[in-house]
Each structure stands twice: as C-alpha cells, then as structure tokens.
Amino acid sequence: NRKFVLAERPKGEPDENTLRLETVDLPTPGKGQMLLRNEYLSLDPYMRGRMSDAPSYAAPVEIGEVMIGGTVAQVLSSDVTGFEKDDWVVAFGGWQDYALSDGKGVINMGKSPENPSWALGVLGMPGLTAWAGLTQIAQPKKGETLVVAGASGPVGATVGQIGKILGLRVVGIAGGAEKCAHVVDTLGFDACIDYKAEGFPDALKAAVPDGIDIYFENVGGAVFDAVFPLLNTLARIPVCGLISQYNATSLPDGPDRLNQLLGTILRKRMTVRGFIVFDDFGPYYPEFAKQMGDWVKSGKIKYREEVITGLEQAPAAFIGLLKGEAFGKRVVKLSD
Numbered sequence: 001n002r003k004f005v006l007a008e009r010p011k012g013e014p015d016e017n018t019l020r021l022e023t024v025d026l027p028t029p030g031k032g033q034m035l036l037r038n039e040y041l042s043l044d045p046y047m048r049g050r051m052s053d054a055p056s057y058a059a060p061v062e063i064g065e066v067m068i069g070g071t072v073a074q075v076l077s078s079d080v081t082g083f084e085k086d087d088w089v090v091a092f093g094g095w096q097d098y099a100l101s102d103g104k105g106v107i108n109m110g111k112s113p114e115n116p117s118w119a120l121g122v123l124g125m126p127g128l129t130a131w132a133g134l135t136q137i138a139q140p141k142k143g144e145t146l147v148v149a150g151a152s153g154p155v156g157a158t159v160g161q162i163g164k165i166l167g168l169r170v171v172g173i174a175g176g177a178e179k180c181a182h183v184v185d186t187l188g189f190d191a192c193i194d195y196k197a198e199g200f201p202d203a204l205k206a207a208v209p210d211g212i213d214i215y216f217e218n219v220g221g222a223v224f225d226a227v228f229p230l231l232n233t234l235a236r237i238p239v240c241g242l243i244s245q246y247n248a249t250s251l252p253d254g255p256d257r258l259n260q261l262l263g264t265i266l267r268k269r270m271t272v273r274g275f276i277v278f279d280d281f282g283p284y285y286p287e288f289a290k291q292m293g294d295w296v297k298s299g300k301i302k303y304r305e306e307v308i309t310g311l312e313q314a315p316a317a318f319i320g321l322l323k324g325e326a327f328g329k330r331v332v333k334l335s336d
C-alpha cells in the first residue's frame with residue numbers, strides 16, 4: 001500500500017517536500033470495517049487549507065498522517081452492513097492505494113455505476129457546492145445577472161450552467177482564452193471574461209450592462225476588486241472560496257479598504273454569506289443528486305474532467321491545480 005503523508009507544512013506554495021510517499025503493509029480490516037481499493041482520488045483546493053495549522057473550519061492533517069482526500073473506491077471485503085465486495089463507493093479514502101472504512105459517510109454506488117469518477121465532481125461535493133450555494137444562498141430570480149469566477153472549474157462551471165437553466169444572464173470569469181471559449185461554446189454561458197487579459201475590469205463592466213445581482217465567489221483577489229463596484233443593490237454573494245489567497249503569506253499592500261467595503265455592503269443592502277458545503281447543506285444531498293443526475297443524463301449540464309494517471313503524480317497535479325493548470329475537474333486514477 002503506497003500512501004502520501006504530510007511531511008511538512010508549506011509556507012506559501014506547497015512543493016516537492018510537502019508530501020512524502022511511503023510504502024506500508026496492506027491494512028487488515030477488523031470487525032465492522034471494510035477494505036477499499038481506491039480507484040480515483042479527487043484533487044480539491046480545500047486540501048491546501050488542511051496542510052496548514054492556521055485556524056479553520058476543520059482540523060489540519062497532522063505531520064506524518066496520510067493526506068486527506070475524497071476517493072472513488074471498490075470494496076474488496078466488507079463487514080459493514082449495506083456494503084459488499086465489488087460495490088463502488090464514494091469515500092474519504094485519502095491519498096493512498098487502499099483504505100479501511102467503517103462505512104460512515106460512505107455512499108454506495110452499486111456494482112456498475114456509469115462514470116464512477118464523476119461522483120467526485122459534478123455529481124458529488126463540487127456539484128453540491130454549486131447547486132446549494134446558488135439555489136439556497138443566492139436564491140436567483142429569472143432575468144437576473146449572475147457572475148461566477150473560476151468559471152471553467154468544477155464548481156464554477158456547474159454554477160453557471162444551473163444559472164442558465166434557471167433563466168439568468170450568466171457571465172463567467174476564467175484565466176485565458178481557451179478556458180473562456182469552453183465556458184461560452186460548450187457550457188453555454190452568455191459571456192466569459194479573461195481576468196488575465198489587459199482591460200479586464202472594463203471588459204467585465206461591458207458584459208454586465210444591468211450590473212450584477214449575484215456574484216458567486218470562488219477566487220477573491222483582483223477578480224473580487226473588479227466585481228465589487230458592479231454589484232447592484234440587494235446583491236447576493238455566496239462566498240464559496242478564495243483560491244487566489246490560499247498560498248498567500250501576507251496581506252496585500254495598499255490602503256485599508258475594509259470600511260469602504262462594509263459601507264458599500266450597508267448602502268447597497270447586500271447579502272454576503274460564507275458556507276461550508278457539508279456543514280451547511282449535507283442533508284440536501286439526496287435532492288441535489290436526483291436533480292443533478294437528471295440534468296447530466298439529459299445533457300443539460302456538461303462536465304469536463306482531467307484524469308491524471310498514477311498516485312505518484314498527485315502532488316505535482318495538486319500544486320498545478322492551485323496555479324490554474326487544471327482545465328476541468330482534476331482527478332488521479334490510481335491503478336491501470
């Protein structure tokens with residue numbers, strides 16, 4: 001059994017010393033446990049937070065402990081009611097080939113799910129995040145303008161496509177012409193603005209002639225700076241993630257604009273609400289899964305996945321994810 005453990009807490013960007021590959025014996029399942037062979041490992045931005053011991057909503061991974069991660073796995077043997085050999089499951093099996101589980105929080109997908117790895121993306125945690133953040137927090141009304149950052153990623157792509165289904169004008173923000181073309185041509189957004197291109201704030205302004213009613217925040221930083229002046233009275237801002245800041249080691253330079261920000265939130269009567277998907281919306285999973293399953297099956301929601309082969313590739317693939325190298329949902333296929 002190969003596993004990646006946290007070797008040291010990164011300062012700034014994680015690097016090749018952050019995680020260490022170890023080879024250990026295959027774990028032996030005890031009473032009430034099952035043995036899982038991980039087939040796919042999900043790579044997600046939140047993992048950067050777990051590498052750090054700064055205060056957060058969840059405990060950090062300890063030094064020497066296996067790195068946390070969502071997995072799609074097959075059951076090799078089971079003493080857990082409701083799970084049998086050869087079932088496909090969604091679990092938090094971590095960055096390793098094999099894992100033990102007592103079945104808590106594990107979802108059984110049966111013996112032959114279609115596209116099992118999609119349960120780590122559009123049909124799983126990122127999909128629920130998109131669906132819940134948009135429908136439950138932003139509560140969109142037909143005809144409103146939605147702007148979503150990280151528009152080609154698993155959360156952003158799903159937010160925007162749901163927005164189109166609900167009758168919104170949807171403008172994405174993404175890095176680079178190729179990602180933006182995908183967001184408009186394949187995902188069906190009304191427009192997508194490249195935040196790395198010159199004149200980004202003006203291009204964004206031109207794309208939202210009626211202002212912005214909902215801003216689904218995935219990135220923070222310079223993108224938020226461009227969005228903020230364009231927000232309408234009574235705008236809603238689900239604060240989902242701030243990926244531009246995850247590797248930051250200090251506050252940005254410049255004048256303190258906190259009171260200006262709060263003043264505008266007050267005058268425009270905005271709703272700004274942060275959320276943690278499973279803490280806030282875990283019980284919505286069955287409703288989400290049915291709805292999203294139908295949308296994906298009927299082709300109303302499209303999904304792009306990037307499969308990287310080999311557990312040993314996972315650290316580099318994760319470091320690249322934080323830098324914007326992923327195009328679609330990044331998963332690691334562990335064995336051939």
Ligand code: NDP
Nearest residue numbers: 045150153154155174175218219241242243244276277324
């Ligand atoms: P993504 O694949 O969208 O995240 C990676 C992308 O972020 C990159 O491809 C890049 O896209 C973009 N990015 C990286 N750095 C920057 C930057 N400096 N400025 C702007 N964009 C940047 O990830 P997910 O869809 O999985 O997650 C999206 C967000 O949602 C993340 O912030 C994540 O932490 C958050 N999240 C929150 C949850 C919650 O419960 N609150 C649950 C799940 C996710 P590009 O090339 O376009 O720059």
